[in-house]
Amino acid sequence: MTRMLFMQCKVEMLRIVRNPYYVFWSLLMPIVFYFIFTKIVNTGVDNAQAWHAHYLMSMTTFSVMGSSIMTVGIRMVQEQTLGWSVYMRITPLPGSVYFLSKMFGQTVMHLFSIIVIFTSGFLINGVRMSFAQWVGSGLWILVASIPFLALGTMFGSMKRVDTASGVSNVAYMLMAILGGMWMPIDSLPSVLQTIGKWLPSYNYGSGVWAIAAGDAPGLRPMLILAGYLLLFMVLSIYIRKKQEAV
Amino acid sequence: MENIAELKRVTKTYGGKTAVDDVSFVIPRGCVTAVLGPNGAGKTTTLSMMLGLREPSQGTVTLFGLSPKEAEVRRRIGAMLQEVSVIDGLKVHEVMAMIRSYYPKPLKLSEMADLAGFAPEELNKRASKLSGGQKRRLGFALAMAGDPDLLFFDEPTVGLDSMSRRAFWQQAQALARKGKTILFSTHYLQEAEDAADRILLFNKGKIAADGTPDEIVSRLTSRSVSFIADMDARLASSDMAVQLRAVPGVKDLREQDGRWIVTAEDTDTVLAAIFRHGIPARDIRTGQGRLEDAFELMLSEEGRGEAVS
Numbered sequence: 001m002t003r004m005l006f007m008q009c010k011v012e013m014l015r016i017v018r019n020p021y022y023v024f025w026s027l028l029m030p031i032v033f034y035f036i037f038t039k040i041v042n043t044g045v046d047n048a049q050a051w052h053a054h055y056l057m058s059m060t061t062f063s064v065m066g067s068s069i070m071t072v073g074i075r076m077v078q079e080q081t082l083g084w085s086v087y088m089r090i091t092p093l094p095g096s097v098y099f100l101s102k103m104f105g106q107t108v109m110h111l112f113s114i115i116v117i118f119t120s121g122f123l124i125n126g127v128r129m130s131f132a133q134w135v136g137s138g139l140w141i142l143v144a145s146i147p148f149l150a151l152g153t154m155f156g157s158m159k160r161v162d163t164a165s166g167v168s169n170v171a172y173m174l175m176a177i178l179g180g181m182w183m184p185i186d187s188l189p190s191v192l193q194t195i196g197k198w199l200p201s202y203n204y205g206s207g208v209w210a211i212a213a214g215d216a217p218g219l220r221p222m223l224i225l226a227g228y229l230l231l232f233m234v235l236s237i238y239i240r241k242k243q244e245a246v
Numbered sequence: 247m248e249n250i251a252e253l254k255r256v257t258k259t260y261g262g263k264t265a266v267d268d269v270s271f272v273i274p275r276g277c278v279t280a281v282l283g284p285n286g287a288g289k290t291t292t293l294s295m296m297l298g299l300r301e302p303s304q305g306t307v308t309l310f311g312l313s314p315k316e317a318e319v320r321r322r323i324g325a326m327l328q329e330v331s332v333i334d335g336l337k338v339h340e341v342m343a344m345i346r347s348y349y350p351k352p353l354k355l356s357e358m359a360d361l362a363g364f365a366p367e368e369l370n371k372r373a374s375k376l377s378g379g380q381k382r383r384l385g386f387a388l389a390m391a392g393d394p395d396l397l398f399f400d401e402p403t404v405g406l407d408s409m410s411r412r413a414f415w416q417q418a419q420a421l422a423r424k425g426k427t428i429l430f431s432t433h434y435l436q437e438a439e440d441a442a443d444r445i446l447l448f449n450k451g452k453i454a455a456d457g458t459p460d461e462i463v464s465r466l467t468s469r470s471v472s473f474i475a476d477m478d479a480r481l482a483s484s485d486m487a488v489q490l491r492a493v494p495g496v497k498d499l500r501e502q503d504g505r506w507i508v509t510a511e512d513t514d515t516v517l518a519a520i521f522r523h524g525i526p527a528r529d530i531r532t533g534q535g536r537l538e539d540a541f542e543l544m545l546s547e548e549g550r551g552e553a554v555s
Contacts, residue, residue, distance in 0.1 A: 007347040015335035083330035090297050090327075092320040092392070093348045 005097055012105030016071065026067045026113050030059040031120045033182075038125055053129060053212045054184075056121035057137060061205050062181045063117060064110045064141050068148035069155065069168050072106060076156030077164040103149060110145060114138050133211055140208045140217060147200050147225050150232035157239045175201035200228040248275045249311075250396050250427045251296060256305035258291050265291040267451035268305075273429060275395075278422045280438035281431040283448030289431040290328065292448070293400050296429070297325060309396065321349055324394035326385045328401050332373035338384060339369040342391065349392030361417070362387035379410050386417070397421065399430035403437065415441050469534050471516045472507045473527035486525055493519040 016022050038052050045051040079085040088098055118134065121127045129137070151171070158164040176182055178192055179201025185193055196202050203224045207217035251273040258266040266288040273279055281289045294300040295307050298314030309319045333341055339355065346352040353361075359369055362383040368376070376384060382402075389397060399418070403411045418441060422428055432438055438445050439459045447455040447462060455462050477483055483501075490499050495511040506527075510516045513532045520527050 004347050007344055011336060011340065011344050014340065015333075018335045078334065082332075082334075083327065084333050086299060087325075087327060087330045089299060090320060090323065090325050091345065091348045092317050094317070 005101055008101035009104050012101050013108055016109045026063045027116055030063040030117055034059045035124055052125040053127050054209055056127050057208045057212045058181045058205060060114055060117045060141055062176050063113050064145050065148050066172055068145045069152045069172050072149055072152030073155030073168050074165050077158055077161050110142055114141055136211045137208050140211060144204050144207060144225055147229040147232060150229055154232050154236040175199055179205055181205055200225055250275050252308050254306045256302045259303045264451050269453055275427055276425050277444055278428045278442050279444045280442035281446050282438040284433055287448040288451040289448050290400060293398055293431055322395045324389035324392060325398035326389045326402050332381055334374050336373055338371055338373050341373050345388045345391045351393055352391055353393050358387040361390050396427045401431055469513045470507055470509045471513050471532050472505045473530040475506055476526045489523045
């Protein structure tokens with residue numbers, strides 16, 4: 001059992017690293033954005049130090065949210081259309097091990113993304129935080145990504161790769177913008193701000209923005225994210241049960 | 247003999263259509279069974295239920311006396327499925343190592359490489375970069391990864407050239423000699439006839455015939471007697487035709503290339519009639535239709551709405 005789990009995790013990580021989209025979307029894009037919005041575009045903020053730390057967290061959450069939603073979901077649809085997931089069902093590999101190792105592989109990749117993006121923030125802008133803040137931010141980004149993994153799994157039940165990648169792309173971008181990951185949420189019209197504050201993306205970000213600013217994440221983002229996790233899980237299980245009924 | 251697989255009155259309906267209709271059969275150990283039939287006959291649905299991928303609407307399927315979904319069963323089976331492509335992002339040897347790790351007593355990686363006929367450079371290729379034939383060979387090696395007792399091949403040779411096809415059946419036959427139980431589906435009659443000890447002939451979701459290739463042939467084909475008749479004044483060919491047509495079991499009488507051909511259920515009664523009536527026949531031959539012809543016949547008769555047992 002351990003051998004299976006170990007092998008499966010190794011395989012999943014290999015597959016993620018070898019995917020060129022991972023390197024582009026999860027590492028290159030956020031770092032380039034970070035560079036542009038802290039070095040080239042003059043955002044005219046008063047406290048540059050705080051803005052650099054804040055925006056570093058925005059870009060890291062943007063990266064990890066993206067790979068949670070996109071990689072998991074699209075990969076699952078691909079495996080479905082290639083017949084691979086059917087094949088896995090006739091092997092002795094338990095479905096739970098298969099799923100867990102996917103999530104584990106994904107989480108290890110997220111840890112890697114976090115380390116790379118944090119390091120580039122340190123190198124580009126000399127972002128300084130206490131050790132506890134760095135670790136706390138990293139942990140929050142890792143753990144609070146679980147609702148997005150569940151959302152990715154839900155998109156993973158779609159029939160076609162094109163649909164899944166289209167839908168998850170739109171969801172990803174909308175959530176990133178409305179959740180204040182690209183620009184601070186204060187710069188949005190007030191109606192959009194109200195909506196944005198209820199989105200999982202804003203609550204994902206707000207927890208880690210608080211940590212970076214030296215505060216505690218607060219209960220509200222935790223509760224909202226837990227609610228979304230429950231919602232996505234229930235929906236995802238419901239859709240799968242309905243598909244399996246055939 | 248131990249029964250490896252058993253289907254009891256299995257029916258599968260989807261969306262109001264009956265894909266498999268009250269099918270029962272037993273597969274004993276060491277038997278190579280062909281599930282033969284035209285497209286849409288219910289072959290793949292039957293295999294899917296045996297693999298635990300689909301639930302029967304009615305009836306039960308057991309492998310090794312257990313539900314096909316049991317982990318114990320999955321450790322003892324291997325399968326090559328239709329429309330299963332290779333996993334992306336992994337090299338061939340990595341895919342093999344991954345699948346091996348699922349089984350308690352897997353084959354060695356080198357044994358799997360030999361089964362697929364892969365050289366070291368092919369093992370280091372990305373699986374998605376293999377050619378169609380190579381992917382199929384990888385699929386075969388993966389099916390063998392756990393050294394299974396029961397193997398399923400769903401249309402294993404579709405799209406293969408005749409040489410690869412022959413190589414595949416040679417490997418399958420070697421496995422059968424080692425006591426593996428093999429079940430394969432095909433719509434190639436020749437394959438069923440050559441490779442199987444037993445044919446389950448499927449048509450419209452039912453088993454239309456079940457037996458050895460020879461039994462199927464004799465059950466479904468008509469036999470024929472042909473001869474050259476030296477007609478003389480004593481017997482006009484029209485009289486001979488009347489006499490032979492009157493023999494019980496005779497289905498057809500025709501003249502072709504100077505030979506008379508009598509198609510009948512039993513060739514012995516035809517011969518007896520030839521001698522009884524003193525028909526001046528020489529160079530008498532008896533023959534039997536091929537399975538191919540029987541198969542076509544069965545399908546066309548089904549098309550006309552006649553039942554074939």
